Amino acid sequence: MDKTDQQLVTEHLDGDEKAFHGILKRYLKPIYAFIYRLTDNQDMSEDIAQDTFIKVWKNLDKYDTKYSFKTWLYTIAHNTTLDWLKKKKAIVFSSFEDSEGENYFTTSLADNTLLPDELFLQEENKKLLTESLDKLPLLYKEILTLHYQQELSFIEIAHIVNKPLETIRSQHRRGLILLRKILTDTNAPKN
Amino acid sequence: MEKNYAQILKGIPSVEPRAVLYSNILAKIEKIQVLMARLRLALWSTLVLSTAIGFGYSYTYLVRELSSSDFFQYLSLVFSDGGIAMLYGKELLLSLVETIPLFSITVVLFGGFVLLGGLVSMVRDSRKAFYKFA
Incomplete structure (x- = not known):
């Protein structure tokens, strides 16, 4: 054992x-x-x-x-x-943040839409998902990685990054909204 | 919504480290342990050397004090004339206590324990400092 x-x-x-x-x-x-x-x-x-x-x-x-x-x-x-x-001065700010660090997409999009079904089905979209996740701001990326890939609870994540629980929940929602925006924009048919 | 995302995000392939990373970490830790053992060995060596010198001096002083006091004479009475020793036991005991160089004995014993402890630590750290871990 x-x-x-x-x-x-x-x-x-x-x-x-x-x-x-x-x-x-x-x-x-x-x-x-x-x-x-x-x-x-x-x-x-x-x-x-x-x-x-x-x-x-x-x-x-x-x-x-x-x-x-x-x-x-x-x-x-x-x-x-x-x-x-x-x-290393390697913290790169996401292109989705404005000068105050606010993410304008997350405040303007509705958050109750599912992702397109085809994203689940295509193996090659794993690369797309990885690239999309990499485009997120560091904190969103960290929270989503810890929660979904490392299977940690929000309480544990709050302790790790030393932020209040409600902040983590809110940043998690914003991260998902932004991820959806990136994925749907990338997957949208090009005119 | 969350179940939808959970499925997607769990599907992202996890990046694996190179196989050599595991052994590199252990090698680095071993290096630190060897360095710490060598530092401790240097400190213990200094302590043991200074304690040994101090022990030598205090032991010599103790022997001189004992031989110049009447302690051995009183003590020899116990073995040479047991009857007298029993008869004047209380006075003999008081005389022994008065003549024993207690302070010097304490210093020698303390020094001896420190020296012994230092030697044991030196042996332990010299094994770690100069031999690879199994």
Whole structure:
């Protein structure tokens, strides 16, 4: 039977070197995928993932077992990624934001329309989806990735990005609205 | 609406890291552990050396104090004339307590424990500092 995160942490703190290997095996791929979604750069993602897990290893004795290990780990990954992006001045503002950082599409579109059915059916649209997601502002991209791909709750995401829960819910809705706009514009028949 | 998006977003292929990333992370951690062990070894070596010098001096002083006091003479009475020792037990005990160099013994014992602890830590850290992990 697989050990829980708490068991692996306890074993590591008790001196079992192999326990950290278990944590690394379990979380390396999802953490890397999350980081890559934010950076869109393989080399940078590898460096950030390396930094993240080294910070995790150094600070495991400070981890409070009352809280979810997954949330704690993603918080470190989130903070490390932002630090890297700030250092490299690589935070690119989305072309969908105005000078005040507001997204004018999300305030003007109705949000109760489903996406076109053909988007579900065509395999090649996975590339389209990935490209569309990459065009979103960093925070929307992060929330959608954490919620749908990493399967974290809004409460956990709020803790990771250190924002109020209602802000996360609202940013999530805006992210979906903008994603729909990008997808439908891209998929619209060209005249 | 959310179920619609959940289906789409979960379908986005996840990017996998290169296989070498796992071993790179472990190698970096091992490097840090070796470096920390070497730093600790350097600190312990300094402590052990200074403690050993201090221990040597305090031990020599203790031996000198013991030989100049009457402690051994009183103690030898216990073994040479047990009857007298029993008869004047209380006075003999008081004399032993008065002549024992308690402070020097405390310093030597403390120094000995620190030296022993330092040596144990040195051995442990030298293994980590100079041998690869299994």
